[in-house]
Amino acid sequence: MEPLIKSLDSRYCDSLTQYSRRRTIPVNVGDVIIGGENPIVVQSMTTVDTMDTLGSVEQCIRMIDSGCELIRITAPSIKEAENLRNIKSELRKRGYQTPLVADIHFTPNAAELAARIVEKVRINPGNYADKKKFEVIDYTDASYAEELERIRERFLPLVKICKENGTAMRIGTNHGSLSDRIMSRYGDTPLGMVESALEFLRICEDEKFFDIVISMKSSNTQVMVQAYRLLVQKLNEGGFKPYPLHLGVTEAGEAEDGRIKSAVGIGTLLEDGLGDTVRVSLTEDPEFEAPVARALIDRYATRGGHASIPEIRHYPITPFEYNKRHVSELYNFGGHHVPRVIADISKVEKITDREMKAVGHFYLPELDKWKMNDLGSDFVYSGSNPIPFMLPNGMKEIQDVSVWEKTPDQVNKFPLFHLDQYQEASRFHSELNFLEVADTEIDQVIPAVTGRKDTILILKTSNVHSMPALRRAFVSLLDAKCDLPVVVKVSYQDQSADMTMLYSATDVGGLLVDGLGDGILISLEKEGEHSRQEVLGQIKLHNTVSFGVLQAARTRMSKTEYISCPSCGRTLFDLQETTAMIRKRTDHLKGVKIGIMGCIVNGPGEMADADYGYVGSGKGKITLYKGKEVVKKSVPSEKAVDELINIIREDGMWNEPETI
Structure with a gap:
């Protein structure tokens, strides 16, 4: 085959x-x-x-x-x-x-x-x-x-x-x-x-x-x-x-x-x-x-x-099967690591714990400690606005190199360079440096990073044909056998939340499904005046969308996934209401996939990818599955969610939800 x-x-x-x-x-x-x-x-x-x-x-x-x-x-x-x-x-x-x-x-x-x-x-x-x-x-x-x-x-x-x-x-x-x-x-x-x-x-x-x-x-x-x-x-x-x-x-x-x-x-x-x-x-x-x-x-x-993109004479990727680009392990990027999420908070002048909450990290003053939810970002980019307090354990800060050079803590904070700064620099972080480059600079970047084992590339493009332009840059890296990790950066100025979701899912997700990309950064771009609340909303949106794109591309499972059909005239129960009910009881089960199907047509077959299934089998009757195997038939709908949870519990996949 x-x-x-x-x-x-x-x-x-x-x-x-x-x-x-x-x-x-x-x-x-x-x-x-x-x-x-x-x-x-x-x-x-x-x-x-x-x-x-x-x-x-x-x-x-x-x-x-x-x-x-x-x-x-x-x-x-x-x-x-x-x-x-x-x-x-x-x-x-x-x-x-x-x-x-x-x-x-x-x-x-x-x-x-x-x-x-x-x-x-x-x-x-x-x-x-x-x-x-x-x-x-x-x-x-x-x-x-x-x-x-x-x-x-x-x-x-x-x-x-x-x-x-x-x-x-x-x-x-x-x-x-x-x-x-x-x-x-x-x-x-x-x-x-x-x-x-x-x-x-x-x-x-x-x-x-x-x-x-x-x-x-x-x-x-x-x-x-x-x-x-x-x-x-x-x-x-x-x-x-x-x-x-x-x-x-x-x-x-x-x-x-x-x-x-x-x-x-x-x-x-x-x-x-x-x-x-x-x-x-x-x-x-x-x-x-x-x-x-x-x-x-x-x-x-x-x-x-769109602006021209250099032709690909030989495509080194097999587009009919998933193969992750070989990447050297660097800090917590590449190798066996899942793609990382970098949250951009650089447009906030006075950063507080509110920005941390927007990216999934919560400070609990009564306990004097931090907690993180399933969508806690791995890094934050503060740009020229350094964070004035100790970060949660596990989260790291990226600063513009001009700021990093002056910071007292040059160990736990990491510098971000542009190409000219990188080429002229005499001092780097000993473990981890970030180099932001455009797709059009990639041929200049390759000789600059050859032999380096301390640099993550942050790749961006201004080409309206974004995904192919970024993909072309990856091809150049593959051809040069450059195995440094690459974080894909995208930015969308002042557009609706739906557009940000759809565009970033296309531009970054299209690379991830081909095994390209070791992280995502949705840049916080803004024009004109915005209230702090609006900026916080953007930060939170970008963070949740970043995790959503990684999950949708099947490269990082950070939350429960619901494989639910869109309903049709065959559906035997209210799908929207039932999905909401099941989500309320199970959305803390990180990485578990639950299929919710309105009838047998969209039952064990269509939810082939799910770990557990909830399928309408008659008026008021539900059949419960583990994978493609029927576990319980004709369960009354009013008891079916409890029975589903019992199956998950018996399978050792259940844990009690935490409150933050």
């Missing part, structure tokens, strides 16, 4: 340095065109029961008003598929022409009916005509071919109906619902995801049906990014048509975590020109999803005019 992936050409996009949107065939979905030279399309999915016609229509209208251009509705059985006709009719009566998509799992007959009613159907190759019993089966080539022929027979009627009715199709692979057959041959891998889709795509092409969009979704951003890249490479290699891509991180979660996780996966691909339609999956009302998707997409409206 590994040699096959390594043998592939690593070029999965038009350019690694020049923004260029991948050219695809156009696919008509009603009056909306996905792909070709058309703008990227925003879509979302309803959460109301599909049999509630007026409720679905009202929610569709709210979604459309929020910017949704394509609406997906679940059709788990024939009756829901038939009711799509009523929903569509009522929308058209009210003057809304937005195309509808039927979401299908397990039920080919529902898909065949829906394809005659709506403009597009989504099928999941893992469960449309395949089996999922979590069994490992040793297929021979002959038995595997027999299974493919069975799938062809089951799938062909839908292909013909779509072709006859001008209905588009999305072949939507989900990482967690790969069939036993695919798992047995390819394993739980991006390659398995791609091959699952290509098997169905070959059947479509044999029938000369090309109105197809493809997706490779996962709740693991590394897997998601790798799978889309590998899909594009395989389409090119196999002589397939360049089909449009539907981008999404499945089960991203809610609020800040959901936005950051979505941006790490979706934004990373958009940076390289991949993606033709976007759905952000949040455990919130669906009208809140479209604005987030639009914010991600709009960033590329004028990207084509």
